[in-house]
Amino acid sequence: MEIAFDYTRSLGPVLGQFMTALRERRILGARGADGRVHAPPFEYDPETFRPPGELVEVGQAGTVVSWSWLPEPLAGQPLDRPFAWALIRLDGADTAMLHAVDAGSAAAMRTGMRVTARWAADRVGSIRDIACFEPGEGPPERPPEAPSTTGAGSEPVTMTVTPVRLRYVHTASAAESAYLRGLADGRLIGQRCPACGKVYIPSRGTCPADGVPTDSEVELPDTGTVTTFSVVNVGYPGQQVTPPYVAAAVLLDGADIAFQHLILGCDPGEVRMGMRVRAVWRPRAERGTTAGGIGYFAPAGEPDAPYESYARFL
Ligand SMILES: [Zn+2]
Numbered sequence: 001m002e003i004a005f006d007y008t009r010s011l012g013p014v015l016g017q018f019m020t021a022l023r024e025r026r027i028l029g030a031r032g033a034d035g036r037v038h039a040p041p042f043e044y045d046p047e048t049f050r051p052p053g054e055l056v057e058v059g060q061a062g063t064v065v066s067w068s069w070l071p072e073p074l075a076g077q078p079l080d081r082p083f084a085w086a087l088i089r090l091d092g093a094d095t096a097m098l099h100a101v102d103a104g105s106a107a108a109m110r111t112g113m114r115v116t117a118r119w120a121a122d123r124v125g126s127i128r129d130i131a132c133f134e135p136g137e138g139p140p141e142r143p144p145e146a147p148s149t150t151g152a153g154s155e156p157v158t159m160t161v162t163p164v165r166l167r168y169v170h171t172a173s174a175a176e177s178a179y180l181r182g183l184a185d186g187r188l189i190g191q192r193c194p195a196c197g198k199v200y201i202p203s204r205g206t207c208p209a210d211g212v213p214t215d216s217e218v219e220l221p222d223t224g225t226v227t228t229f230s231v232v233n234v235g236y237p238g239q240q241v242t243p244p245y246v247a248a249a250v251l252l253d254g255a256d257i258a259f260q261h262l263i264l265g266c267d268p269g270e271v272r273m274g275m276r277v278r279a280v281w282r283p284r285a286e287r288g289t290t291a292g293g294i295g296y297f298a299p300a301g302e303p304d305a306p307y308e309s310y311a312r313f314l
Pocket residue numbers: 193194195196197198207208209210211
C-alpha cells in the first residue's frame with residue numbers, strides 16, 4: 001500500500017528570499033535585535049517578534065556543534081549511504097542549521113569538525129539545493145554564480161513542494177484473503193454472521209455487533225443499489241478519472257453494508273439514490289489480489305430500488 005501526496009505551501013517573504021538565494025549558491029541569515037545572526041533566518045525575531053530587516057549572507061563552511069550517525073538511510077533522505085545528521089553553525093552565524101554530512105563513517109565525525117556545503121547540480125530554490133555538507137574547508141573562494149536572467153530560474157521562489165510518501169505492507173486476514181482472491185477470480189466473497197445473519201463484504205472476520213467469528217462465506221452478485229453518493233468536481237495531481245465523476249456507497253444485493261466505489265458510464269448528473277448499478281470488471285490480466293478487481297460500477301438499466309429497500313443502510 002502506498003499513500004502519497006505532494007504537500008505544497010507558500011514560503012512567505014523571509015524563507016522565499018532564503019530559498020531564492022540557495023538557487024544561486026548563497027546562504028542567507030537574519031540579524032536579530034540582539035545582534036545575533038540566525039541561519040537559516042527566522043521569520044519573526046525571537047526578542048521583538050518583528051520580521052527581520054535585511055538578510056545577510058553567511059559562509060558556506062561551518063562547524064559541527066552536534067551530530068547523530070544514521071547507519072541505514074531511508075528512501076528520500078539526502079544521501080543513499082550512511083551519513084550524519086548534524087547541527088552546523090555556518091561562519092558568520094550564531095545559530096546552527098540542520099543538514100546531512102557525507103563523512104563516510106561515524107569514526108570520521110566529531111563535534112567541532114569543519115564542514116563545507118556541497119551544492120546540487122540542479123538547483124530549484126529548495127533546502128535540497130545544498131546536497132549535503134562534506135568534511136573540510138572546501139574551495140577558499142566560491143566560484144561566482146551569475147543569477148539566471150531568463151525562464152523560471154529568474155523568478156523569486158515563492159512556493160515549496162514537499163513529497164509525502166507512506167509505503168507499508170498490509171497482512172490480509174483470512175477473511176480479507178478470501179475476499180481479495182475472489183476479486184482476482186471475478187467473484188464477490190463476503191461472510192455471514194451466525195448470530196444476526198448479516199452479510200459483510202469485505203468481511204473483517206468478525207461481526208461488529210455480536211463479536212463472533214463470521215466463518216461462513218457467501219458469494220454475492222455484482223449488482224447493487226446506490227445508497228448515497230457525491231459528485232467529485234475537484235481535480236488533484238495523480239487523479240485517475242477526470243472530474244466531474246461520482247463516488248458512491250454501493251449496497252450489493254444480499255449485503256448488509258455498502259462499500260465505496262466509482263460510478264461511471266453515465267453523466268454524473270444522472271446518478272441518484274436508489275439507482276441500480278452493475279460492476280464493470282477489469283480485464284482478467286489486470287486483476288491482482290491486491291488491486292481491485294472491479295474497475296467501476298455502471299447503470300444497470302433497471303428501475304430504481306424503492307427507498308424503503310435501502311433506507312436502513314444509509
Ligand atoms: Zn452479527
